[in-house]
Amino acid sequence: MPSVTVPPAIDSDRLWSSLMRMAEVGPSPNGGSRRLAMTPEDVAGRQLLLDWVESLGCTWQRDRAGNLFIHRPGRENHLPAVAMGSHLDTQPLGGRFDGVLGVLAGLEVLRTLADNAITTRRPLSLIVWTNEEGSRFAPAMGGSGVWTGRLDEEAFFSATDSQGISLREAIHACGEGGDLPLGEPELDAYFELHIEQGPVLEEQGHALGIVTGVQGIRWYDLSLRGQSAHAGPTPMTYRRDPLLAATALIQSLKEQVMADPQGAARLTVGDFQVVEPSRNVVPGEVRLQLDLRHTDDKRLAELDAAVERLAGAAAEAEGVELSLQRRWHSPVTPFDDDLIASLRRAADARGLAAPAMMSGAGHDAVHLSHVTPTVMLFVPCRDGISHNEAEYAEPEHCAIGTQLLCDTVLERAERD
Amino acid sequence: MPSVTVPPAIDSDRLWSSLMRMAEVGPSPNGGSRRLAMTPEDVAGRQLLLDWVESLGCTWQRDRAGNLFIHRPGRENHLPAVAMGSHLDTQPLGGRFDGVLGVLAGLEVLRTLADNAITTRRPLSLIVWTNEEGSRFAPAMGGSGVWTGRLDEEAFFSATDSQGISLREAIHACGEGGDLPLGEPELDAYFELHIEQGPVLEEQGHALGIVTGVQGIRWYDLSLRGQSAHAGPTPMTYRRDPLLAATALIQSLKEQVMADPQGAARLTVGDFQVVEPSRNVVPGEVRLQLDLRHTDDKRLAELDAAVERLAGAAAEAEGVELSLQRRWHSPVTPFDDDLIASLRRAADARGLAAPAMMSGAGHDAVHLSHVTPTVMLFVPCRDGISHNEAEYAEPEHCAIGTQLLCDTVLERAERD
Numbered sequence: 001m002p003s004v005t006v007p008p009a010i011d012s013d014r015l016w017s018s019l020m021r022m023a024e025v026g027p028s029p030n031g032g033s034r035r036l037a038m039t040p041e042d043v044a045g046r047q048l049l050l051d052w053v054e055s056l057g058c059t060w061q062r063d064r065a066g067n068l069f070i071h072r073p074g075r076e077n078h079l080p081a082v083a084m085g086s087h088l089d090t091q092p093l094g095g096r097f098d099g100v101l102g103v104l105a106g107l108e109v110l111r112t113l114a115d116n117a118i119t120t121r122r123p124l125s126l127i128v129w130t131n132e133e134g135s136r137f138a139p140a141m142g143g144s145g146v147w148t149g150r151l152d153e154e155a156f157f158s159a160t161d162s163q164g165i166s167l168r169e170a171i172h173a174c175g176e177g178g179d180l181p182l183g184e185p186e187l188d189a190y191f192e193l194h195i196e197q198g199p200v201l202e203e204q205g206h207a208l209g210i211v212t213g214v215q216g217i218r219w220y221d222l223s224l225r226g227q228s229a230h231a232g233p234t235p236m237t238y239r240r241d242p243l244l245a246a247t248a249l250i251q252s253l254k255e256q257v258m259a260d261p262q263g264a265a266r267l268t269v270g271d272f273q274v275v276e277p278s279r280n281v282v283p284g285e286v287r288l289q290l291d292l293r294h295t296d297d298k299r300l301a302e303l304d305a306a307v308e309r310l311a312g313a314a315a316e317a318e319g320v321e322l323s324l325q326r327r328w329h330s331p332v333t334p335f336d337d338d339l340i341a342s343l344r345r346a347a348d349a350r351g352l353a354a355p356a357m358m359s360g361a362g363h364d365a366v367h368l369s370h371v372t373p374t375v376m377l378f379v380p381c382r383d384g385i386s387h388n389e390a391e392y393a394e395p396e397h398c399a400i401g402t403q404l405l406c407d408t409v410l411e412r413a414e415r416d
Numbered sequence: 417m418p419s420v421t422v423p424p425a426i427d428s429d430r431l432w433s434s435l436m437r438m439a440e441v442g443p444s445p446n447g448g449s450r451r452l453a454m455t456p457e458d459v460a461g462r463q464l465l466l467d468w469v470e471s472l473g474c475t476w477q478r479d480r481a482g483n484l485f486i487h488r489p490g491r492e493n494h495l496p497a498v499a500m501g502s503h504l505d506t507q508p509l510g511g512r513f514d515g516v517l518g519v520l521a522g523l524e525v526l527r528t529l530a531d532n533a534i535t536t537r538r539p540l541s542l543i544v545w546t547n548e549e550g551s552r553f554a555p556a557m558g559g560s561g562v563w564t565g566r567l568d569e570e571a572f573f574s575a576t577d578s579q580g581i582s583l584r585e586a587i588h589a590c591g592e593g594g595d596l597p598l599g600e601p602e603l604d605a606y607f608e609l610h611i612e613q614g615p616v617l618e619e620q621g622h623a624l625g626i627v628t629g630v631q632g633i634r635w636y637d638l639s640l641r642g643q644s645a646h647a648g649p650t651p652m653t654y655r656r657d658p659l660l661a662a663t664a665l666i667q668s669l670k671e672q673v674m675a676d677p678q679g680a681a682r683l684t685v686g687d688f689q690v691v692e693p694s695r696n697v698v699p700g701e702v703r704l705q706l707d708l709r710h711t712d713d714k715r716l717a718e719l720d721a722a723v724e725r726l727a728g729a730a731a732e733a734e735g736v737e738l739s740l741q742r743r744w745h746s747p748v749t750p751f752d753d754d755l756i757a758s759l760r761r762a763a764d765a766r767g768l769a770a771p772a773m774m775s776g777a778g779h780d781a782v783h784l785s786h787v788t789p790t791v792m793l794f795v796p797c798r799d800g801i802s803h804n805e806a807e808y809a810e811p812e813h814c815a816i817g818t819q820l821l822c823d824t825v826l827e828r829a830e831r832d
Contacts, residue, residue: 251667254660268647270699
């Protein structure tokens with residue numbers, strides 16, 4: 001049996017040209033893409049991929065959720081497949097790289113192996129997950145969620161879009177449903193290359209990041225209720241102003257987050273509303289949403305306690321009533337140590353300084369990590385901008401990420 | 417000529433029963449009143465008043481703005497009239513006292529003089545101003561504004577309600593326009609009794625406040641623009657978060673306001689909006705409105721400078737762009753010293769501890785103060801609540817305010 005000692009080189013130009021070609025499927029007005037899940041554009045994107053892999057001699061199957069599994073046989077096809085994947089659906093005004101890069105990097109790996117007449121020990125799988133974005137049907141990461149059993153089937157299939165069309169109906173209408181049972185085929189490992197969707201790699205001048213896991217997340221809904229009052233006749237000391245309590249809370253929470261010893265805590269207040277706003281009326285109620293993240297569950301738990309303590313103190317100081325609801329908690333998800341080590345070896349072999357980093361965003365890989373050894377690679381994206389038509393990744397960075405994917409997938413597929 | 421040495425006593429029960437009767441004109445669902453300016457309910461309220469004053473032998477005139485002037489002749493009718501007044505229009509879900517008390521207290525004064533067969537040296541005038549609330553037609557205090565020349569006639573008459581009906585049309589449709597030229601009759605003084613619409617008198621246990629003027633007000637519109645970003649992948653140190661800048665500004669401004677040596681500064685943030693809010697997205701833009709008030713123009717100017725300085729500092733600290741617009745500035749309006757002294761004498765004579773206070777809200781008296789000696793009296797209202805069906809003033813407090821109004825109007829009307 002041949003073993004691969006010097007990994008073959010991927011074709012950077014071919015990769016880039018495939019990315020640009022895919023972007024023309026469902027082009028958006030300002031140079032991005034619009035391929036909402038299970039629309040004709042999404043189907044056309046998948047078909048383009050299938051046209052490409054057909055010429056490589058691959059076969060494919062779909063499951064009921066429309067997840068698409070492209071198979072490349074190995075030498076020992078009874079062994080579980082080594083998988084690569086991501087998604088082809090986009091935001092309504094999405095970019096050319098989010099998800100697409102992971103899929104087309106996998107395509108480029110398959111093409112490179114074909115070019116070099118390499119047949120791996122284990123079979124390979126290239127997976128396109130359904131409805132990762134969640135823009136048309138909530139929640140996001142639906143296809144991987146239902147395939148891994150982490151998302152309830154009914155929640156997945158019954159989700160409706162703004163027109164009242166269910167995802168079940170949309171999959172059927174697109175002809176994207178198939179016979180492969182959910183959870184099959186068995187996988188040996190799952191690799192996902194993705195743009196970072198943040199600014200760190202670019203700012204630090206790195207071409208690649210090795211993703212060691214996903215941050216823990218806690219979501220909160222807060223309501224603070226005081227006494228609405230005229231701005232004029234009510235002295236400050238007589239007020240019970242929920243807006244002052246809310247801003248005090250945010251500032252004190254920010255202090256905690258900024259003081260994080262690891263510098264890894266993140267606080268986002270994505271919504272802040274005055275109920276019945278009026279320029280010259282002290283608000284009666286303010287509602288806000290908090291998003292707290294950390295790479296360390298212990299620190300996230302400490303921040304959780306801080307939210308409760310600081311919100312209580314802020315409410316008490318202003319004499320307002322607090323309602324604090326914990327809406328969601330997603331613990332830190334670690335990726336597979338062996339796969340991380342394998343990526344590290346491959347990066348070292350290529351002379352690449354690839355920092356270990358945690359993903360702040362959710363990805364299909366998060367669900368996959370609960371059922372199979374999983375890892376991710378990040379490449380930089382310009383200004384950290386994503387979910388936006390202006391999303392951009394350098395051809396060189398896309399190529400480097402794809403090369404590392406190729407190197408590690410080969411090693412994994414060949415191992416004893 | 418007779419002079420009044422012992423002022424007559426007003427009839428507290430009659431006053432209260434008139435207030436309760438007027439509240440039945442345009443009753444609102446929960447015990448308040450709904451008499452929007454120049455609606456059939458507003459006209460019916462005015463007609464009830466006219467029925468009452470007709471039996472006292474008074475006459476009346478209206479001007480083009482629908483302001484209603486009720487005349488009670490004096491002994492020397494070539495002298496300018498001593499006026500009392502306020503408004504009968506209400507908020508959509510208004511209370512039984514805001515404005516109404518000032519008008520019906522004036523009625524009670526006229527009735528008391530009639531009971532006691534007193535004819536004052538100067539004639540008296542009881543004025544009902546059009547559209548004080550501004551709920552149907554903006555701006556508020558329109559009738560007194562246009563009568564005093566402080567509001568442009570076109571702005572007054574061309575204001576439209578939500579149905580597109582202009583105030584000019586509404587006055588005409590109600591038959592409330594008259595021949596009296598704007599600015600007539602000449603007034604010797606203007607007295608307005610009103611509920612405080614704040615909590616101070618009640619909290620301090622006073623039945624009456626002598627209003628020495630109206631606070632200065634400054635309004636601001638702020639926009640803070642940073643960079644929208646994913647909550648997850650963007651470390652705090654890479655963010656340009658306008659919400660954190662806005663909350664820091666509010667907190668630092670609050671510190672300045674709370675440190676005011678006179679304790680007279682007031683800060684209200686009546687509106688605070690995230691543009692395109694999303695739970696897990698760092699806001700790209702935040703907009704807020706500030707309302708700053710002070711009883712001292714010099715201190716208000718210092719706070720104005722603080723807004724600019726602190727907003728600039730907060731924006732710089734977060735790396736966001738600031739747009740600061742000054743929307744309105746109303747300087748401190750002092751009331752007439754002689755009338756204030758007259759109220760003080762009357763309160764002393766009745767053994768009433770009546771604190772001097774500044775009005776935080778606008779009133780018709782603010783416009784009047786620019787053309788004639790003006791003063792106001794406040795009585796407490798429960799929990800400081802106003803512009804609300806639950807608005808309530810104690811019968812005893814209404815009576816005390818009306819008695820002081822009677823005492824001082826008599827003194828003013830009789831003076832040499």
